[in-house]
Amino acid sequence: MNQTLAIIKPDATGNGDAGRIIAHIEAAGFVIRALRMVTLTEAQARAFYDVHRERPFYQSLVAFMTSGPCIPMVLEAESAIRRYRDAIGATDPAEAAPGTVRQLYAESKERNAVHGSDSAENARREIAFFFSESERIG
Ligand code: ATP
Ligand code: MG
Numbered sequence: 001m002n003q004t005l006a007i008i009k010p011d012a013t014g015n016g017d018a019g020r021i022i023a024h025i026e027a028a029g030f031v032i033r034a035l036r037m038v039t040l041t042e043a044q045a046r047a048f049y050d051v052h053r054e055r056p057f058y059q060s061l062v063a064f065m066t067s068g069p070c071i072p073m074v075l076e077a078e079s080a081i082r083r084y085r086d087a088i089g090a091t092d093p094a095e096a097a098p099g100t101v102r103q104l105y106a107e108s109k110e111r112n113a114v115h116g117s118d119s120a121e122n123a124r125r126e127i128a129f130f131f132s133e134s135e136r137i138g
Contacts, residue, residue, distance in 0.1 A: 003033065004080040005126035006088075007115035010068035013037075017105045018071055021114065024101055025075065028087045034074040034131045040066050048129060057110060064110055072130040081123055084116045 006025065008018050026032065040048070045065040052058050077083055089100025093112060096103035106112040117123035127136065 001076055001078060002080045002120070002123070003074050003076050003127060004084045004117045004123045005115070005130065006073045006075050006084060006117075008071040008073075009111070009113055009115060010064065010066075010070060011107055011111040012105055012113040013069045013071060014067075015105070017113070021101055021105060022071075022073075024104070025073075025084075025087070028083075030075040030077045030080065030084065030087075032073055033076050034135050035071065036130070037069050037071050038130070039069045042066055048126070060110060074127050074131060074136060081117055081120060085118065088114050088116050 008021050012018060012021055022032070042062060045062045046053070049058065049061055049065070052061065075084055087101060089096030089102040091112060092109040093102045093106035096106070101114050102112050117126050
């Protein structure tokens with residue numbers, strides 16, 4: 001078993017899709033170990049996506065991620081990081097496989113409904129970014 005950090009992004013919470021996305025994630029076999037709703041500050045969004053600070057889309061991404069509430073979640077499953085990336089599909093919903101979360105719920109490459117950690121090291125960092133140790137004991 002391992003854990004990954006998922007986020008339902010502000011486009012999806014604003015569209016009223018959060019419940020359907022959570023149901024989709026549970027039906028795909030992930031156990032939710034922690035969950036909260038938070039509206040990121042600019043500093044928090046900049047820090048979370050610091051790896052992309054040199055990219056042309058960084059300012060726009062930060063504006064999007066602070067535009068409304070996010071729902072970060074700790075998900076647990078066998079090979080959770082890879083399996084969750086498979087379940088959400090490609091970054092651009094136009095390229096996401098049928099039945100993936102992004103194909104079903106995302107609007108564009110930026111407003112793409114969900115986040116998923118891309119490595120074990122980043123999953124650890126991102127889980128700790130949103131949840132204290134006591135919130136993760138289960
Ligand atoms: P995430 O890290 O959110 O799970 P990802 O790993 O599929 O997504 P990254 O390359 O890490 O994709 O990009 C982080 C986020 O930045 C994307 O999810 C998307 O919201 C935004 N993004 C990425 N590329 C672009 C782009 N070319 N134009 C606009 N926004 C982009
Ligand atoms: Mg990424």
